[in-house]
Amino acid sequence: MAGQKGWKRSMWIAFFLLPSFVGLLIFTFIPIFSSLGLTLYQWDLLTPPQFVGLDNFTKLFGDPTFWESLTHTLFFIAGYIPLVMVLALGVALLLNRKLPGIAIFRTAFFIPVVSAWVAVALIWQWLLNPQYGLFNYMLSFIGIKGPAWLFDPQWAMPAIILTSVWKDIGFVMVMYLAGLQGIPQEYGDAASIDGASSWQRFRYITLPLLSPTTFFALTISLINSFQVFDQVWIMTGGGPAGATTVLVEQIVKNAFSYSNMGYAAAISWVLFIIVFSVTLFQTRFQKRWVTYD
């Protein structure tokens, strides 16, 4: 468009860019900045907002519910991340071969990924029903008396972790399958000729070559898992006795049920800072273990 007159060019640029820009301004850019400003106010939406300075943050750091929700979010991550990464890699290794019917198995792992969290959470809540659910009944066949799961403060979070791992294995698996396709067969062949065992080939060839995939999947899963909400909201609502309360659930409760807009915004910024720092740390630290060709 080099030859076009200045104003005509500007009109076309505005035509293409403005819809997106104006929409983002209203629904994303302004909310981000007002969210930051909101952290300095106390506002219940009914009376005029009151400027309180950094009170929301002082209150936050002294609030045991906030610390509990942070601890539970970290507990969730500590259980969920290793399980979903290792199991997804294991399944990807099993499925990365050309055998009749293999596509059906891949699809089986992928259906939970595309299902709505609300529906999945309800299915698992019913599966894990201590009295009438299928899960404890199955456990009884192998001689295990299952706990009360979502009704037991000790078992509620493990149950949510189990459900989340089940739902997301297929998601991480797809990334690993794509990573495995990128490994040239010659590497493994050469190692076999040199007498490497299958474990050695996995440990010293496959795993290092997959490290960019692992980094990518880990980063995305970590960001997602700090935002754990839907399953908690449906399965336990943060209970029993606050045993599964998490950060986003606290944001929602403060904005929605307690009409503490400023306080909700303050929690959301703490969440952002944590996610941002973890991602930054991971990116810095990746040189130690991620090998790019």
Added chain:
Amino acid sequence: MIREAPDVSRSSTSTGENLAGGKVRSITWSGVLRTVLLYGVLTACALFMIVPFLWMISTSLKPQAFVLVSPPQFVPNPATLDSYRQLAELFPVGRLFINSLFVALVTTAGQLIVSSMAAYAFARMEFRGRNALFVVYLATLMIPFQVTITPLFIVMRLLNWIDTYQGLILPGVFTTFGTFLMRQFFLTLPKELEEAAYLDGASPFTIFSRIILPLSKPALATLAVFSFMGSWNAFLWPLFTSHNIDVMTLPVGLATLHGRYLTQWNLVMAGAVITIVPMAIFFLLVQKYFVQGIATSGLKG
């Protein structure tokens, strides 16, 4: 059935065999044993993934009296569609289904149009501050939706848009991610085609709609599929903005249903079937775009 996406070709075959330990394709007892063992493990894993869905369907087909029984009955006997009938009488599921479909379709269409237009400006037009603006777009990708949700909710209340379709739809239409995805794709297209059309006197809009968009079908399809899935399954934002049955979407309706008929699991599971099955069928039809989207960009709807 995830066939196309990760290219299951020559290299994967032998990687697979290497990992299984055998290199030579001759039938040996240990080879047969390995294959049988592999299928056994895979079947066990697949059952673990599928049984919860079967349990959902089975429960939805049971009469009320057969739901809360111990030990649980896996195959419904007698099987009946009563739960679905009862659900339709107690709760306007048809309406929720239409709402979900409408919201998802409009969000998807809007996102495709808005994102690809902005992406075209970023990829092909030169203007002052373009790169700076693009960095701003990218930076917002890092900020979780939860940060904007409180002010967004306030904006919606000020506009009186709570419990309206526009309140549900519009925030999902304007995404920096869609713009980013489309821009990256446009950059891979050769410029020569456009230049020829430009010399023939075509307007930028003609070039965009007649040349660029038809060449961008794979990227548009990937964005469409994830936008549709994200909107159909969305819970957090609709939970804030749709309390009225007239605009409520299926996930929020399902949560409400669960709150109201707490122990009537046959009804709740019938609702879950209605929410999951259309998405599962949609997935089976377009799965290669799902797999590509996740593998290349970590999309999650």
